Amino acid sequence: MNMMLLRESDFIAPERIRISGRRTKHIREILKTETGCSVKVGKINGLIGEAVIESDDNNQIELTVNLHSDPPIPLPITLILAMPRPIAFKRMLPAIVSFGIKELHLFSARKVEKSYWSSSVFDELDELVGLGLEQARDTIWPNITLHKRFRPFVEDEVPTILAGKVALVAHPGSGLTCPAGLAEPSAICIGPEGGLTDFELEILLRQGFQAVGLGERILRTEVAVPAIIGRLIHATTKN
Amino acid sequence: MNMMLLRESDFIAPERIRISGRRTKHIREILKTETGCSVKVGKINGLIGEAVIESDDNNQIELTVNLHSDPPIPLPITLILAMPRPIAFKRMLPAIVSFGIKELHLFSARKVEKSYWSSSVFDELDELVGLGLEQARDTIWPNITLHKRFRPFVEDEVPTILAGKVALVAHPGSGLTCPAGLAEPSAICIGPEGGLTDFELEILLRQGFQAVGLGERILRTEVAVPAIIGRLIHATTKN
Numbered sequence: 001m002n003m004m005l006l007r008e009s010d011f012i013a014p015e016r017i018r019i020s021g022r023r024t025k026h027i028r029e030i031l032k033t034e035t036g037c038s039v040k041v042g043k044i045n046g047l048i049g050e051a052v053i054e055s056d057d058n059n060q061i062e063l064t065v066n067l068h069s070d071p072p073i074p075l076p077i078t079l080i081l082a083m084p085r086p087i088a089f090k091r092m093l094p095a096i097v098s099f100g101i102k103e104l105h106l107f108s109a110r111k112v113e114k115s116y117w118s119s120s121v122f123d124e125l126d127e128l129v130g131l132g133l134e135q136a137r138d139t140i141w142p143n144i145t146l147h148k149r150f151r152p153f154v155e156d157e158v159p160t161i162l163a164g165k166v167a168l169v170a171h172p173g174s175g176l177t178c179p180a181g182l183a184e185p186s187a188i189c190i191g192p193e194g195g196l197t198d199f200e201l202e203i204l205l206r207q208g209f210q211a212v213g214l215g216e217r218i219l220r221t222e223v224a225v226p227a228i229i230g231r232l233i234h235a236t237t238k239n
Numbered sequence: 240m241n242m243m244l245l246r247e248s249d250f251i252a253p254e255r256i257r258i259s260g261r262r263t264k265h266i267r268e269i270l271k272t273e274t275g276c277s278v279k280v281g282k283i284n285g286l287i288g289e290a291v292i293e294s295d296d297n298n299q300i301e302l303t304v305n306l307h308s309d310p311p312i313p314l315p316i317t318l319i320l321a322m323p324r325p326i327a328f329k330r331m332l333p334a335i336v337s338f339g340i341k342e343l344h345l346f347s348a349r350k351v352e353k354s355y356w357s358s359s360v361f362d363e364l365d366e367l368v369g370l371g372l373e374q375a376r377d378t379i380w381p382n383i384t385l386h387k388r389f390r391p392f393v394e395d396e397v398p399t400i401l402a403g404k405v406a407l408v409a410h411p412g413s414g415l416t417c418p419a420g421l422a423e424p425s426a427i428c429i430g431p432e433g434g435l436t437d438f439e440l441e442i443l444l445r446q447g448f449q450a451v452g453l454g455e456r457i458l459r460t461e462v463a464v465p466a467i468i469g470r471l472i473h474a475t476t477k478n
Contacts, residue, residue, distance in 0.1 A: 002457050072455050095462040100454070136456035177474035180419030214472055215339070216311050217375035218241050223334040223465050230466025233453055235416035 001026060001134035003040040003048065006065070017051065020060040027053070027061060042139040043067055071139040075100035076185040077232055078161060081225065082109045082192035083146075086119035088222050090128065097132025097142055099229050105161065107147040107154075109200055111192040117148055150200065158207050162187050167209045170228055171201060174213035180231045188228055193221050240265060240373035242279040242287065245304070256280075256290065259299040266292070266300060281378040282306055310378040314339035315424035316471055317400060320464065321348045321431035322385075325358035327461050329367065336371025336381055338468050344400065346386040346393075348439055350431040356387055389439065397446050401426050406448045409467055410440060413452035422473045429467065432460050 010017040027033050035053050042048040047067035055062045083106045084092060096104060125144060133139060147153035166182060169189040189209055214227060249256040266272050274292050281287040286306035294301045322345045323331055335343060364383060372378060386392035405421060408428040428448055453466060
């Protein structure tokens with residue numbers, strides 16, 4: 001982790017925290033930071049700063065916290081993703097979060113196995129999101145919404161999601177190449193491994209999505225997601 | 240796999256092949272294709288086409304092959320990558336190949352552990368490359384070169400590699416945003432997890448690389464690689 005994420009419950013005083021578990025292990029074994037040294041921290045949905053280690057006993061570490069900087073600006077990209085196979089999703093979610101995506105919609109499609117929705121991966125969402133935020137030195141928690149029925153989602157909810165955005169659906173072999181470095185807010189829909197059915201694509205196109213590709217090669221979803229997000233990113237710095 | 244890759248040794252006559260092992264299993268269990276049906280095939284470094292299943296006994300399948308189309312055009316992007324942790328590299332290599340990258344240089348850096356170079360992953364290169372080609376319906380085998388000493392590589396070999404190319408080195412927090420949709424051939428250098436040292440970056444800049452980023456967030460190498468390749472891709476279709 002490039003930053004330690006702090007929860008409200010870590011605070012024992014306005015500028016003092018007490019932590020235990022995974023994070024103390026990380027400070028001791030990976031950062032090898034000692035008493036008096038500082039580590040980068042950020043409070044969930046709050047500011048970023050440093051924390052100085054005041055004491056370290058076997059069970060817990062206490063730190064003085066100084067939070068002073070805004071987190072990075074959210075990426076203006078909404079990701080509408082067919083629910084991936086849970087084992088792949090477990091790797092994908094921290095990556096998606098680390099890009100700075102704050103709106104993630106997971107939807108069902110013909111080639112999304114029903115069993116995915118009852119996967120234990122949903123019990124790990126907090127941990128996976130935390131990994132992504134810590135990687136990116138970000139604090140803003142993303143919204144993740146599950147849509148288990150394709151048509152009601154696309155016909156009733158998607159119009160609101162798309163309002164004011166460039167709407168793209170990734171479709172391998174599409175004649176149009178995915179735009180790059182988009183300044184406008186965008187919504188990108190990426191189907192399941194094996195693709196959207198013609199019928200699903202048609203319903204999406206009817207909602208205003210434009211089909212775009214990345215050349216004639218077919219990429220795995222797990223590869224297409226970072227490839228397309230990396231492509232869409234517009235230069236944004238807070239300076 | 241979206242295409243079955245054929246080796247010279249599969250051919251028992253000019254237009255007839257006999258296969259066994261993983262590929263027969265795939266035809267039977269995943270594609271569920273039967274005698275008389277056809278599957279997409281491509282010959283390593285050769286043409287793409289279809290093969291019709293003529294016979295299927297327990298041990299092997301015989302097919303008649305009709306190869307007629309060119310593989311996709313290679314991506315004009317050379318990837319110069321600090322050797323990743325082998326377990327990550329195993330996932331990354333098929334992804335890199337599936338983009339259509341044909342020149343991959345793996346190099347050593349301060350934060351590349353020496354043990355990576357003696358990993359058993361190098362015994363699996365053929366299989367991993369094959370997975371990437373089959374995913375992308377490509378047949379052109381990429382060149383993968385290992386460079387175990389940073390400075391001799393960068394000072395003696397990199398100048399030749401960079402000739403005629405836009406040379407970029409990924410550096411998180413770099414003021415300049417990575418270009419997108421590059422029509423010119425390019426070479427992109429991506430450092431190890433934890434980053435290049437200042438000294439390494441300086442030597443690369445001296446060779447003509449320009450440092451570029453993707454915003455202020457720090458991405459894992461495994462995420463940065465597809466993000467940057469996806470960003471650099473220029474619209475190329477063979478039509």
